[in-house]
Amino acid sequence: MKAKEITVLLGVIGIVLMMILPIPTWLLDVLLVINISLALLILLVAMNTKEALQFSIFPSLLLITTLFRLALNISTTKLILSKGFAGTVVSTFGSWIANGQIAVGFIVFLILVVVQFIVITKGSERVAEVAARFTLDAMPGKQMSIDADLNAGLINEQQARERRQKVEREADYYGAMDGATKFVKGDAIASIIILIINLVGGFIIGMSMNGMNFQDALSTYSVLTIGDGLVSQIPALLISTASGLIVTRSSSEGNLASDLTQQLMSYPKLLYIVGGTVALLGFFTPIHIITTLPFAAILLYAAYRMQKNMERKQIEVEQQEEEQQIEEVRSPESVINLLQVDPIEFEFGYGLIPLADVQQGGDLLDRIIMIRRQCALELGLVVPVIRIRDNIQLKPNEYVIKIKGNSVGGGELLLNHYLAMSPGYDDESISGIETQEPAFGLPALWIDEATKERAELSGYTVVDPPSVVATHLTELIKKHAHELLGRQETKMLVDNLRENYPVLVDELIPNVLAVGDVQKVLAKLLREKISIRDLVTIFETLADYGQYTKDPDVLTEYVRQSLSRQITQQFSQEGETMKVITVGPTLEKKIAESVQQSDQGSYLALDPVSTQTVFQKLSEQVNRLLQSGQQPILLTSPTIRMYLRQVIERTMQDIPVLSYSELEPNVEIQSVGVVNL
Template sequence: MKARDLVVLLGVIGIVLMMVLPIPTLLLDILLVINIAIALMILLIAMNTKEALEFSIFPALLLITTLFRLALNISTTKQILGTGHAGEVVQTFGQWITQGQVAVGLIVFLILVVVQFIVITKGSERVAEVAARFTLDAMPGKQMAIDADLNAGLINEQQAKERRQKIEREADFYGAMDGASKFVKGDAIAGIVILIINLVGGFIIGMASMGMSFSEAAEKFSTLSIGDGLVSQIPALLISTAAGLIVTRSASKGNLADELSSQMFAYPKLLYIVAGTIAMLGAFTPIPIMSTWPFALLLAYAGYRMQQMLDRKAIEHEQLEEEQEIEEVRSPESVINLLQVDPIEFEFGYGLIPLADTQQGGDLLDRIIMIRRQCALELGLVVPVIRIRDNIQLKPNEYVIKIKGNVVARGELLLNHYLAMSPGYDDETITGIDTVEPAFGLPALWVDETMKERAEMSGYTVVDPPSVVATHLTEMVKKHAHELIGRQETKSLIETVKEQYPAIVDELIPNVLGVGDIQKVLAKLLREKISIRDLVTIFESLADYGTYTKDADVLTEYVRQALARQITQQYSVSGETLHVITVGPALERKIAESVQQNENGTYLAMDPGTTQQVYQRFNEQVGRLVQSGHQPIVLASPSIRMYLRQLMERTMQDIPVLSYNELEPSIEIQSVGVVNV
């Protein structure tokens, strides 16, 4: 056994022996002083702890100190009633509080006991009880939070173990404090009982055994009883205050001095108000100026100094932030952050800032939200967040659209004008600034407010600048949708389908196809503006044919055939007749003969002369179909559709190429031209 362990054991045994063995007066004085010193030390420790667990021995210490005070009470009572003298410490405290007036001293002592018992002890007891209850109630949630952090990899096993132990210690501590606070309450009651015993017993013994008169016995034993009560109750009051501080510091992060200085004096201007109020009390009330104005000046000066300190800290904080920003720029991590490319960016010159500034009436942000919703409905694609920023390198009225850091479109706007597009014939009375509609490349005019109504009456399509931007941005997102869907986006779509159709996803991935294979098929569909919203049908088709081939082009053809109803409705509004350009037998045979195969799959290798001839024939037929007011659609056999698409997308990317198997049998088809070689 260590020496300090032996000292503690002997100390506890000595406390018990004090209750039955007589103690010399000199030793009793020393023990009373030690009791006061221990209580003061406990209070100071409680004021300087940052967390309650830093003083986790407090409940046990509370029991030992209470037992020590009761043992001293019993020893002093034996001295008072036995000899009429309890040492210099008790005598000094009694004379100091009574000052020759026993009644006043007795009243002061009773007030002290009431303050300790009703205010501090009862309050500490209630706080400890509530803290213990809420700590126990919060344990399951804290344990689950630790498990979640551990599963997410935010903490390791050792850190999780330490956190669990801390939670258990907190629960044990507050539970022990709930019980230990009853010791303080019992100590206060015992102090009152011992005072009454000393007073009554002292009167009787003084008059019966010591031959004192009533007044002499009352004065002597009242003084000793009050002194004895003060010597025990003052340390009890200090320890009760320490108990209250310990159990009320659950929400604090520093010691008491730090919290007081940072929270009580965080608003210097309020000190000026308090100083002015105190000064007015001295000026307009009978309270002497010498009692109020010095304190008011002190408060005002304190507020001034605190304001200076806060201003200095604010400057230091700004300098520290600037230094941190400089360090971040210099650090390798800052360079790594620059490598990140936003999927979609919209940059504009300073003249177009009102488009995005809501305070100036700009609704571009709301329009972008609608663009993302529209693309989700039409294409089945979750468009990434569109980054909006101003760029001083652009012209004031210019804007650019970037896809993965590369400019794919640009345009210019006149905010105080409207874009008027001709209905097919020009009205010479409509005047404005010649321009080109950015989304579709149509000729248009920028007209002012006075010309707007005249243009609308003449049949022009008139739109405001925000609508021009929204239309242009929507078309660019649709055109480059295949670039916006990667493996991560595909994985998110797969997880969405798996929530309601787990069987098809489990069969398809990874037994039949991988995420990368599915991503290629979805990208090829979006490249030709085929919606991927019906993912269930797409996955069903991939699961059926993915066991026979892994070629993304071939799988895409099978998926397109499975989406025949959707494709038919996309190009035939309300079941109208489809006006198409068909491919002649000679051209089909030429394309089939030009198909080559390598280790990466099949591709079209047609000679340049034939290719140029095919382009010319298609341009003629498309021009005729556009002049007749119909959307140009090319119809080919399923075996050559994807190769014909590869051929045409180089010069006529926006012309849809369909196969016979991609159209519903009920749709009426009218061929308005045949392309042959």
Template sequence: MKAKDLVILIGVIGIVLMMIIPIPVLLLDILIILNISIALMILLIAMNTKEALDFSIFPAILLITTLFRLALNVSTTRNILSHAEAGEVVATFGSWVGGGEIAIGFIVFLILVVVQFIVITKGSERVAEVAARFTLDAMPGKQMSIDADLNAGMINEQQAKERRSKIEREADFYGAMDGASKFVKGDAIASIIILIINLVGGFIIGMAIHELSFAEALSTFSILTIGDGLVSQIPALLISTAAGLIVTRAASDGNLATDVTSQLFKYPKLLYIAAGTIAMLGLTPIGIVRTWPFAILLALGGWFMQKAISKQQAQEEMLVEEQQIEEVRSPESVISLLQVDPIEFEFGYGLIPLADTQQGGDLLDRIIMIRRQCALELGLVVPVIRIRDNIQLKPNEYVIKIKGNTVARGDLLLNHYLAMSPGFEDDSVVGIETTEPAFGLPAIWIDEQMKERAELSGYTVVDPPSVVATHLTEIIKRHAHELIGRQEAKMLVENVKESYPALIDELIPSILTVGDVQKVLAKLLREKVSIRDLVTIFESLADHGNYTKDPDILTEYVRQALSRQITQQFSSGAETLRVITVGPQLEKKIAESVQQSDQGSYIALDPVSTQQIYQRLNEQVNRQIQSGQQPVVLASPTIRMYLRQIVERTMQDVPVLSYSELEPNIEVQSVGVVNL
């Protein structure tokens, strides 16, 4: 334990012991002066803090100082009643503040108690209570604002974490201040009670024990009681003022003195009005001798301030111009234009209500859910999606860009709903014909009056924000392999390393590089295989990476290791998986067409055979789609990746599996055969 920690612990214990052990008069004088010094220091600190959290320890200090004052009250009361003295400090305050008059000192003490208890303490308590309530109520909105700024790219993850921590600390601080303000209130009440005890008890003890006369007992114990109350209430008043300053301070860039001078004297023209009013007041019996000097000072202050503000504005304008010229000349101004966002969502001005929270738009919240959904389904941390309006687009048009290139676009009608047919048309449901952007299904835009009729007819009805969210989700899934680079792969590796350091230390870089791992992850995402189970993926790479560095072959080994996941993904939990199998002639043809090169193996089929494969496979796929089933192609492990290379050119969404990627407990049912 450090020395400063011991000092604090010993100090708190000493405060408690003061209430039990008698304190010598000289030590009591030193402790009273120390109490006044601490209170003055706390007030000065409160005046110089920029925001409340800069003095977050204040509630605890408030409790300790209140306990310290009460301990001093107990000690001084013991000395007053026992020896009819409480030290030079108490005696001086009792006689000096009242000017030798007991009644005046008593009245001054009561005024201090009233000011502290009714004005400052009561106001600070109310402000702390309201601040705590509003801070707690505003927490969800502030959290959403941080998430929105994070999604928009205005802040990074570290800044978002710091802002969330600050919000939590503010709530804790104002909650603590709401309770701590009760200490000051109780201290003021205790001071009044102690005053009465000292005055009545001292008068009785003085006459009964100390054998003082009535006048001597009244004079002695009144002065000591008033002095004790004053030396207690003055520090209490300072700390109460500090509490009021803390809870009423709004966040700013300066301390109290800076804010007062910059905000109170921000409008020099108002000083002229004040000067004229004071000058007119001098025409009354008050006289110009007492008023006009202040009017002249106010007018001069307004003139000097107006001159200083004009000079400061000119300097700021000049500084802005110099910065703009410097930015244009600097090479960084061109380099910043080279930055390409991973994902961009641009929309016309007619779709601004989608992203404007003040108009009820919830696009930012939906994007947060999209990123979470992709993390759960694909195991991919989707980069920040840049959202902006584009006046070059049509009012109701939007585009989705991947790395600066447009990959999808669509149109929305904000006051309508998108209705998709259940397979048969209902002539009573009328609207504007369109195409559902995510899956290319025929649909119509209907108004609010037609919505209920469409739902009763079996149509799938969705609102425009859901259309955008679905389209954006599908585009991210389709292009997920483009969103994972070496930097993203390294972040995933570092995340796994926190829990499985031995695995990562063996795999990288002794067996594979981060680039090799990134290629395997990208190939998995290209075929919509989730990479969330990174431990299994890295275990498989560590097992087979010593034998081959070919990313295609390594991907096949990883897929086999993920057989349970792949089986559940494409069987959807059913016990039977209906597949389109590859005939022996086609398998033989593909195997004979595999060519080896320095960069790896590839398939080289003649155009006629390739066209035949497309035609036969397309027939089987269309038959599966018409029957309402997801088409799945099943091939042997040796040709799976080569068949996938053929299929993905025209049918990217059709999965190609191998026998070794399926669990033994799944029943495979062939519903079609592709052969030459």
């Protein structure tokens, strides 16, 4: 064993021997001074700890100091009752408090005992009990939090082990403190009983055995009793206060002194109020200004200095942040942040800032929220967050919409005007600035407020600038929805479906298809504006046919056939005949003969002459329907639908291509045109 360990063991043994063996008065004086110094040291250490576990030995130290204090009480009691003198320390403390007035000194001592027992000791005991109870109750939650962080990868196994050990040590510590404070309470009660014994016993022994008269016995033993109580109660008061500080300390960045100065002195305006109140007390009450004015001046000056320091620190923090940002820009790692590309961006010139500024009445943010909800309902797609920013490089009234950093649309707005679209005939009385509706490319006019009502009466469709932007943004999102659906977004949809259909998802992914395969099928559906909201039907179909083929084009055709009811309702009006352009037998035969097989799947190898002929014939039929105000729909057989779609995709992307298997049997179909070679 080391010398330090042997010293501690001998010290505890010496404390026990003090209760039995007589101690000379000079040694007792030294031990009393050591007791007071040790109590003061414990209090200062408790004030400078940042958290309770930094002083983990405190419960055991509390028991040792209590035992030491009781041993000193017993030793001083033996000397008081046997010799009528307990050393210089006890006599000095007793004479200092009594000061020639035994009654006053005794009352002051009793007040000290009441404060020690009722206020400090009882309070520390209650705080320790509540802290132990709440710490034990919080253990399961803390353990679960650690396990959750470990499973999420936020911490490693070593960090989790350390945090578990800390939680266990906290529980053990507060449990030990709860028990140790019971000893402090017992020590306070024992001190009161020893006080009574010293006073009564000393008074009896002094008069009966030492031959003192009443006055001498009362004076001698009262002073000794008060002195003995003080040299024991003062260290007990310090240690009880230290125990209260330890169990009430929450985890913080500093010790008690730094937290007090930082948190209590963080409100200079309140110090102004306090200083002003103290000054008013001196002016309007019998309290003289000589008493209050200096203290008020100190408070006001301190508030002024604190306010200046806070302003200076704020400036320093801002400068440090600016320097840090500059350093981040200069650092090589800052280039990584430039690689991030926003899925959707909406940029506008400074003249359109009122659209997005809520304080100026702009509701663009609310409209974007509704657009995301609309796309979720119509397409089954969770639209990413749309980044809105102003761009001084654009014209004042210009806006640009970007998908993954590339411009896909834009236009110009006149905020104080309305966009009026013609009903098919022009009214010469309606005048305005000629323009083009950005979403559908229709001819339109920018008209002012005075012309709005007349244009509506003439049959014009009149919309405000925010509605123009919202419509344009919605149509572009629908058009490029397949670009916004990546593997990560597909994984999110899969996880959402797994909550209600775990068996279906687990059967399909990854046993039958990978997430990437599913993403390709969903993207192909969105490319043709087919909603993927019914993921259950889509996944059921993929689970059935994914065992036989991995070709996303073939799987998409199977899924489209399973979504026949949805597709029928999307492209036909209830109770009305569905008018379509059909593909003639010669064209179907030509496309079927031009399909080639490869290791990656099948593809269409149609000669350029035939392709040009198809474009020409189909354009004639489409233009004829458009001129009559009808939506052109191309209907073909299931075997060549996807190949025909590949032919017309680049030039006629908005023309729906359906197969007979994708329509419900009860829908009435009318062919209004045939495309043949």
